[in-house]
Amino acid sequence: MRNFQLAGRSTVHSRNAMVATSHPEASLAAIEVLKAGGTAADAAVAACALLGVIEPQATGIGGDCFALYMPKGQGKIVAYNGSGRAPQAANVGWYLEHNINAIPLTSAHSVTVPGAIDAWTTILRDHGKFGLDRLLQPAIKAAEEGYVVAPRIAFDWRNGFEKLSKGTNSARYLLPHGRAAVAGDVIVQPELGRTLRAIAQHGRDAFYTGAIAEDMVETLRGIGGLHALEDFAAHTTETTVPIGTTYKGYDVWQCPPNGPGITMLVMLNILSHFDLTKYPPLSAERLHLEAEAARAAYMMREIYIGDPQQVDVDVVRILAKEFAADFAKKIKLDAVLDLPKVSPPMNPSTVYLTVVDKDRNVCSFINSIAHSFGSAIVSNKTGILLQNRGAGFRVQPDHPNCIAPGKRPLHTIIPGLATKDGRAVLPFGVMGGQYQPVGQVHVLTNMLDYGLDVQEAIDQPRALHYEGIYQLEDGIPADVEQSLQKIGHQTARVSVPWGGGQGVWIDWEKGTLTGGSDPRKDGCALGY
Secondary structure (H helix, E strand, O other): OOOOOOOOOOOEEEOOOEEEEOOHHHHHHHHHHHHOOOOHHHHHHHHHHHHHHHOOOOOOOOOEEEEEEEHHHEOOOEEEEEOOOOOOOOOHHHHHHOOOOOOOOOOHHHOOOOOHHHHHHHHHHHHOOOOHHHHOHHHHHHHHHOEEOOHHHHHHHHHOHHHHHHOEEHHHHHOOOOOOOOOOOEEOOHHHHHHHHHHHHHOOHHHHOHHHHHHHHHHHHHOOOOOOHHHHHOOOOEEEOOEEEEEOOEEEEEOOOOOOHHHHHHHHHHHOOOOHHHOOOOOHHHHHHHHHHHHHHHHHHHHHOOOOOOOOOOHHHHHOHHHHHHHHOOOOOOOOOOOOOOOOOOOOOOEEEEEEOOOOOEEEEEEEOOOOOOOOEEOOOOOOEEOOHHHHOEOOOOOOOEOOOOOOOOOOOOOEEEEEOOEEEEEEEEOOHHHHHHHHHHHHHHHHOOOOOHHHHHHOOOEEEEOOEEEEOOOOOHHHHHHHHHHOOOEEEOOOOOOOEEEEEEEOOOOEEEEEEOOOOOOEEEEO
């Protein structure tokens, strides 16, 4: 229980349903859908569509979506991979011939076909009661009538000003006053509103075929892209089964590759060889072990993981306990492992949300346009801000994540779900690009090892070992940083917090729900 004399957030409690998102308006929209009889799937789509308007730096219909869904909180978990593919003309030889050795973050080549709309449609087909015609209404209203900019969104907008000022159509659509939006500004996006209305009326085909798709292709080809209408029309969502591991008596589930959830599972497997409870939660020892597990797991991901539809990914071997044990036995408390430095592209902007409805249908849901404000390319007429997920590809012919026709890039976004005895207990996620596997492990071990509640676990200070530097939030005490340095870590403080997160704890015995939402974002948990 938190100290009520100190600043902090209480957990949110309810009996019927619970929602946790990164913006209060989205949480409210989801609750209204649930009270109207909608399912967790309906509420998640309504909230995410609204976030795509009011949190434009992080998500939108120009991005991708992954989700885990567990009907009635028990039994079979369904994994949805709504990630987009490279154009059929995107052959690695073309890039090498044009001296492109890495995909530029704001080029047309960074734009993969947006998968979100098709994923939403597929999830609603399987688990929803309402359609896009109803669920997109809050987003349409926000785009056409305007929304008020929240503080964290304004913070990101300011940081993205230079990028937007140089992008394709982005200054026209996202710098309407010639400056970055500030908290309290009212932003109207009528073109995006019209696009959403078309999708609400005609469904996913309105996005992937016809005038909207034609405008996206025309925009991209006009700045050198290789996209074709056929690339959009052919897009589909993959429905599959999750991958998982066990930790402290709980089963932990992730979407399979090309999602990076396998990274988080390998981290848990490594950490299962150590007793974290021997060290305080905010200690150099705990943070060191977390960093070493992350470095090993990220190296694994870089070597082995790509789109399994085009490369062989041996998930069974990677998740075998022996695989993690080989790394764990090398970790020392007084030294840093000598591992190759892995520098995958950073993708620091995403929205994660989770919903549990009155029937205990559980939805763990994440949607992203990759980097903050994506590619900074806005489709000419539609107001769609396009992702830059393709910048995550490698331009190395023998690499499992090398760009190829119709290939999906190695992703960063991961919805998580923990179960016990076959029932869901914690749908959760942590945003923040490459931080996400570390963030999920940090939050989960805060709960399972240290006994923190979902809000306390999310609140705890964070750190990420990236590009050879252990990058620490302000909440990490100075003496802990000094101890990390003595072990051998190079450290630095970050100017932007690591991610944001949401989670809902399900207490089956009491019949109650407990929600938490990250103070690093503007959002909240709401229940009824």
